[in-house]
Amino acid sequence: MCTMQLILASTSTYRAEQLKRLGIPFAQEDPQVDEDILKQAGLPPAELAKRLALEKALQVQQRFPTALIIGGDQLVSFEGDVLGKPGSNERAVQQLMRLQGTSHELITAIAVLGPAFEEVHCNHTRLTMRALDEAALRRYVEYDEPWNCAGAYKIESRGIALFESIESTDHSAITGIPLMELTSLLRRAGQELP
Numbered sequence: 001m002c003t004m005q006l007i008l009a010s011t012s013t014y015r016a017e018q019l020k021r022l023g024i025p026f027a028q029e030d031p032q033v034d035e036d037i038l039k040q041a042g043l044p045p046a047e048l049a050k051r052l053a054l055e056k057a058l059q060v061q062q063r064f065p066t067a068l069i070i071g072g073d074q075l076v077s078f079e080g081d082v083l084g085k086p087g088s089n090e091r092a093v094q095q096l097m098r099l100q101g102t103s104h105e106l107i108t109a110i111a112v113l114g115p116a117f118e119e120v121h122c123n124h125t126r127l128t129m130r131a132l133d134e135a136a137l138r139r140y141v142e143y144d145e146p147w148n149c150a151g152a153y154k155i156e157s158r159g160i161a162l163f164e165s166i167e168s169t170d171h172s173a174i175t176g177i178p179l180m181e182l183t184s185l186l187r188r189a190g191q192e193l194p
Helices: 013-020 035-039 045-063 089-099 134-144 158-162 171-175 179-188
Strands: 006-009 068-078 081-083 103-114 117-129 163-167
Touching: 006 013, 006 045, 013 171, 035 045, 045 068, 045 103, 045 117, 068 089, 081 089, 089 134, 103 171, 103 179, 117 171, 117 179, 134 158, 158 163, 171 179
Parallel strands: 006 068
Antiparallel strands: 068 081, 068 103, 103 117, 117 163
């Protein structure tokens, strides 16, 4: 076991906060990946999430070839569509209107790359949202401003009140990184953990 430079290939404040929970020093780098190109490839949702996570890690690995890199991606799979970050409060309300009263799958992928290590993991969470009217969803969006979150909700904030049930093997995946699996991957890569 050794301690390598650890880099999070993401500008996400949510993923950075999660990684801080592990007590390992790390740096953050913008992966500079054009996600839209990969999204147009027509991949199934889980494959798309894994491909995006891996591509982000690969882009940062080119700049830091001796570091251990963590890439991640998250998307919602709903009725054959892939829903990402809505980008605005109005589109967030539209996404939530589609999801209310139904179940969907939140797919969270992580890739860990090192000089002699490469593994990708995908976590699947099934969420069932309450049947809510547009006024309630607008109040929620106004408060949480979830325009930068896949699915247009923040479980770690008031978004929890939108749901009837959540089924997951690792609830930390909902925020952006499945921490239980990540710690397994980091250990396999040779990273010392507290």
